[in-house]
Amino acid sequence: MEPTYGGTSRSGRNGWTGRLDGMSGPRRKSRDGAAVDLAERWIRLVTAVPKRTITGES
Secondary structure, three states: OOEEEOOEEOOEEOOEEEEEOOEEOOOEOOHHHHHHHHHHHHHHHHHOOOOOOOOOOO
């Protein structure tokens, strides 16, 4: 996991984004902004209450 630069498009620069589990986050103007967003999403993911148990019970 790390911020990546989105390159350029017709409208200009695409900006920085972080990819987590194959999904891109919102575009940020700076690499540091993308890194902070990525860290926040990672913390939410690893601290989330599991949706089900290993045995399949809810």
